[in-house]
Amino acid sequence: MTTRLSATLLVALLAGCTAAPEVRPTARPATAPAAPEPTTPAGLLPGLPLDGLSPDQQAILAGWARETFCYCGCPHTVSQCLRGHGGCHHAPRMARLASALVRAGAGPRELAERVTGYYAGFAANKRVALDLAVADPPLGTPAAPVALAEFSDFTCPFCQLLRPALERFVETHPGRVRLHYKPYPIESHPGAVEAAQAAEWARDHGIFWPFHDKLFQDPHAGSAAMAAWATELGQDGADLGAALESKRLLPRVTASRAEGRAVGLKATPTVYVNGRELPVLSADLLEFVLELALEDEEEWLKGRGWSRDAEER
Numbered sequence: 001m002t003t004r005l006s007a008t009l010l011v012a013l014l015a016g017c018t019a020a021p022e023v024r025p026t027a028r029p030a031t032a033p034a035a036p037e038p039t040t041p042a043g044l045l046p047g048l049p050l051d052g053l054s055p056d057q058q059a060i061l062a063g064w065a066r067e068t069f070c071y072c073g074c075p076h077t078v079s080q081c082l083r084g085h086g087g088c089h090h091a092p093r094m095a096r097l098a099s100a101l102v103r104a105g106a107g108p109r110e111l112a113e114r115v116t117g118y119y120a121g122f123a124a125n126k127r128v129a130l131d132l133a134v135a136d137p138p139l140g141t142p143a144a145p146v147a148l149a150e151f152s153d154f155t156c157p158f159c160q161l162l163r164p165a166l167e168r169f170v171e172t173h174p175g176r177v178r179l180h181y182k183p184y185p186i187e188s189h190p191g192a193v194e195a196a197q198a199a200e201w202a203r204d205h206g207i208f209w210p211f212h213d214k215l216f217q218d219p220h221a222g223s224a225a226m227a228a229w230a231t232e233l234g235q236d237g238a239d240l241g242a243a244l245e246s247k248r249l250l251p252r253v254t255a256s257r258a259e260g261r262a263v264g265l266k267a268t269p270t271v272y273v274n275g276r277e278l279p280v281l282s283a284d285l286l287e288f289v290l291e292l293a294l295e296d297e298e299e300w301l302k303g304r305g306w307s308r309d310a311e312e313r
Helices: 055-067 078-084 090-103 108-120 157-171 192-204 208-217 223-232 237-246 250-262 283-303
Strands: 146-152 177-183 270-273
Touching (some): 055 078, 090 108, 192 250, 270 283
């Protein structure tokens, strides 16, 4: 297992992101609502489910919503948009992300930093350039405009936990998103490097995804078992055995790990959405975060920035 994994978060959240001026909410004076401002979290956050949040967590979320401006640049805080700006579709998404972060254990300072970092990540200078051609074929429609790049280790228990939700998301959003698997085996994990090499052999022989599934089902299989899988899938198992013995695919795996380190990867799995790091929370929140990220990315691609709501144009 990799470093910086806490008991609360199954995978590291975005770390060290700073606000980018070109996507940071414009801090213009907000228009005060006609009615007195509510004093309870439920009143400040209408429409946002608060069940399961402790009173302290609700207070953290409500305080953030009172002070933070909607990221689309409208002259309202998130709370004001939720209470009186019915046409705003940005604030509810922003509040849902904040709620997920609070549920995952974020305090006031971390919450503000993580939300700001998420939206700052849409700027071109915050995205990383990844070589996706070496990670073909993707799962999903190859021409889909939103590319997920996952750095993963077949022997990592956290990768195994997140994998079903990640693949299900791609399969249920045909034509919109695709998934590229990039190996990042942890050298201290027994069999991780060998499994990554076997997967690259399968990639070269047109059986990557079914072989990938078998590796996740039995990540500590030996070379004889992997050769049998190759034969079962219609390829030359003996050639796979020879490739593992000679380590001829090790340079490719090493290059993938080097690419991950170069872009600041800290844990497996780490997922990038068109080059911006996805804040992966617990496995049960992954689909929510993916849906949010896809909606935001599609809006960003369509308008090369955030769209303004009709009431604010």
